Amino acid sequence: MHILIVDDEPLELEQLDYIIQHRFPYWTIHKAIDASQALKMIQDYPIALALLDIQLPGKSGIELGMEIKMKDSIDIVMVTAFQSFDYAQASIRLGAKDYITKPIIEEELCKVLENYHHTDVQSHIVQQALNIIHEQYSKKLSLSILANQIHINSTYLSRKFNEEMKVSFSEYLNDYRIEMAKQSLLDKSEKPISSISEECGFNSQHYFSVLFKKQVGLSPREYRLREKV
Missing domain, CATH: 1.10.10.60 (Homeodomain-like)
Incomplete structure (x- = not known):
């Protein structure tokens, strides 16, 4: 399965990459620091799941998620450092599958990702x-x-x-x-x-x-x- 992580903080990207690679070594992970990079990767690769940080430079994660949903049937999980009711509501309206707050807790993240473990089509x-x-x-x-x-x-x-x-x-x-x-x-x-x-x-x-x-x-x-x- 191809998964996309979008975050403008390099350390956050590397942390998520490390956790996911460790737990799901057969998944292919793509990383982007902003919406333009993310949209290009979605065009180039068969992304099935996207983890989007809400606070991105330029287009926000919510705006990026809305654009993705208009074009592709990709599942979205929102990630944010802010425990905001408004952000949670916006994520629900977007149709996000889940909403994770930072700092990322490995077990919480993996519990969300386990939903995709058994749907992986790789033989x-x-x-x-x-x-x-x-x-x-x-x-x-x-x-x-x-x-x-x-x-x-x-x-x-x-x-x-x-x-x-x-x-x-x-x-x-x-x-x-x-x-x-x-x-x-x-x-x-x-x-x-x-x-x-x-x-x-x-x-x-x-x-x-x-x-x-x-x-x-x-x-x-x-x-x-x-x-x-």
Whole structure:
């Protein structure tokens, strides 16, 4: 299942990401800091559930939720640091599935998310594939290598992966590698970009840079410099 977290506070995003990844390792998490990023991700990925912070720059979480509901059948959970009756009412009118207050309590969040655990459409085969990708993304990994590890036909795996994830194996692998590269560019700020490219499974730094800019809108160097500011 694809889940979207929208919050303009990096620490809040990372906390939610950590909790959800720990409890639901087969879910794919996308993060956005404002409404424009969120709407682009909804356009690019099959988001099933969105956690929206109410206090966002520009469009508020309520306004974003209303826009999402007009376009897509995505479940929404509102998140806020303010225990306001007006916010709660607005969330109800919006049709939000739940309303969570900050600071986030892990058990409270997971109780809400458990409602989606058993509706996840991913089969055991695709769950195995995702687990291997997340563990071995830094290595040479092809569809045939992945299929051999799961002991199934690569054509069948390709079809199942496309059906359930709505993207191809290669697209998902590259997306995941780019996400890991983004973390490494910030966490390992002194490491050369060529080394990070190799560590994240890319054989060519040029290909890595082209793909990174296509997905992120910045070169790896520009991304590292911007996030440092």
